[in-house]
Amino acid sequence: MARKDLLDIASLHREEIEFLLDQSTSFKKLFTRSVKKIPALEGKSVLMLFYEASTRTHSSFEVAAKRLSAEVTNFDVAHSSITKGESVRETIETLQAMRTDYIVVRHGHPGLPAMIARQTTASVINAGDGAHEHPTQALLDAFTIKEKFPDPRGKKVLIIGDILHSRVARSTSTLLQKLGVEVAYLGPGSLVPKYGPATIPRFTNYEAAMAWAPDVVYLLRVQMERQDVQFFPNVREYHRVYGITTARLAEIRDKGLYIMHPGPVNRGVELCDAVMDYERSLITNQVENGISIRMAVLDWLTPGGDFPKQEAYDARQGAGSTLLMP
Numbered sequence: 001m002a003r004k005d006l007l008d009i010a011s012l013h014r015e016e017i018e019f020l021l022d023q024s025t026s027f028k029k030l031f032t033r034s035v036k037k038i039p040a041l042e043g044k045s046v047l048m049l050f051y052e053a054s055t056r057t058h059s060s061f062e063v064a065a066k067r068l069s070a071e072v073t074n075f076d077v078a079h080s081s082i083t084k085g086e087s088v089r090e091t092i093e094t095l096q097a098m099r100t101d102y103i104v105v106r107h108g109h110p111g112l113p114a115m116i117a118r119q120t121t122a123s124v125i126n127a128g129d130g131a132h133e134h135p136t137q138a139l140l141d142a143f144t145i146k147e148k149f150p151d152p153r154g155k156k157v158l159i160i161g162d163i164l165h166s167r168v169a170r171s172t173s174t175l176l177q178k179l180g181v182e183v184a185y186l187g188p189g190s191l192v193p194k195y196g197p198a199t200i201p202r203f204t205n206y207e208a209a210m211a212w213a214p215d216v217v218y219l220l221r222v223q224m225e226r227q228d229v230q231f232f233p234n235v236r237e238y239h240r241v242y243g244i245t246t247a248r249l250a251e252i253r254d255k256g257l258y259i260m261h262p263g264p265v266n267r268g269v270e271l272c273d274a275v276m277d278y279e280r281s282l283i284t285n286q287v288e289n290g291i292s293i294r295m296a297v298l299d300w301l302t303p304g305g306d307f308p309k310q311e312a313y314d315a316r317q318g319a320g321s322t323l324l325m326p
Contacts (some may be wrong), residue, residue, distance in 0.1 A: 040068045073100070142175050221270060
């Protein structure tokens with residue numbers, strides 16, 4: 001089914017998810033060729049609209065678009081009229097006049113990509129909106145897991161860290177459950193929300209969480225910039241209680257578990273340095289797979305068309321509401 005925008009994971013059907021994962025497999029095969037470019041989006045334009053700093057997401061979208069032969073424009077927020085008080089709506093009206101085909105947007109306010117999507121005929125891709133959603137991260141996480149477990153149904157993924165502020169936790173746990181993967185949360189009680197799906201076990205004790213027998217341990221970045229109060233004593237204590245220490249890495253190695261992290265890694269906080277050399281670390285795989293997933297998404301969306309789930313999306317989120325973790 002053709003879509004105009006990719007704003008969230010909840011509105012995607014399983015068939016659409018499987019399609020994107022399959023397409024990503026095909027696009028990833030291009031990486032081994034001497035010529036890695038195809039003309040799928042030749043003549044199309046992609047605008048990178050990032051109000052928040054980003055390295056992995058921004059660069060992988062840019063590489064993905066260029067490998068599809070699209071023209072890429074980076075909107076320099078720091079030197080735009082936004083610094084003079086121009087509203088997001090005025091910015092979008094300006095960009096609409098430029099007739100761009102795709103807008104990849106990251107913003108600190110939840111729901112803003114959906115607002116932009118309603119105001120432009122361009123295909124809008126949510127590259128992260130506050131603590132709400134990060135759909136392409138969830139897709140690349142699922143793709144990375146499926147490379148190790150072709151049939152991931154019944155597999156277990158333990159997500160550790162700042163669940164409360166994490167758009168990655170929200171999107172990835174939603175998508176994995178759609179694929180039949182079991183998900184559990186581990187973190188300080190202040191950072192593991194009690195509301196949400198009853199199907200997701202919540203742990204505050206590392207040993208109890210490991211007794212749940214996960215196949216994948218997914219560490220989240222501690223987002224100090226989104227924490228307006230102190231949720232734990234200090235980062236050293238956080239690493240001791242919830243991080244992957246050298247001793248815990250040895251246990252993980254003995255059990256043959258995979259480790260994931262969306263990046264950037266806070267070394268000595270979520271992970272000890274030795275994790276980066278762990279043979280079952282999938283962190284580099286996630287970075288590589290981000291390009292193929294984003295190629296699949298760009299190739300799939302249809303600029304100028306109707307977004308069949310937009311009304312359902314608006315109704316689910318509520319106009320102007322504060323979006324919460326599931």
